[in-house]
Amino acid sequence: MAKSLKLIIAILLPMLVGGFSGFLTANSINGWYATLNQPSFNPPNWLFGPVWTTLYLIMGISLYRIWILPVADDRNKAIGIFALQMILNFFWSLIFFKWHLIGLALVEIILMWFMIATMIHHFRKLDAVAGYMNIPYLLWVSFASALNGAYFILN
Secondary structure: OOHHHHHHHHHHHHHHHHHHHHHHHHHHHHOOHHHOOOOOOOOOHHHHHHHHHHHHHHHHHHHHHHHOOOOOHHHHHHHHHHHHHHHHHHHHHHHHHHOOOHHHHHHHHHHHHHHHHHHHHHHHHHOHHHHHOOHHHHHHHHHHHHHHHHHHHHO
């Protein structure tokens, strides 16, 4: 497969996952979510779209950097870990926004945080830039975890 096609697929994959979960949960933002007691450090809703779009773009580029490496067990394992954290990323939105299970979402986002840290570790061993590119993602999910915890406590 041509590198340019791999780049397009690698970027589209997280964008589509994020876009689809956003589509499935959009109605809850102005509905159920708006009725919750919000923590004082909750950012404005308009900020989430640009931040997540940027993070999905970074994830896609980092995935591409790993995907173009020669086929090897370590590379395949890193790609598998990437897929696992993307699955967790997708389901967090459903658990929190669609199914309104704030406590379960907190458990899930903590698991996602560990999978992102694991992904960074494995990516970094293969391509330091690909690993370090995901640090903003880990930091944002750290913040999102704190938000999720605050929502759990307040509601």
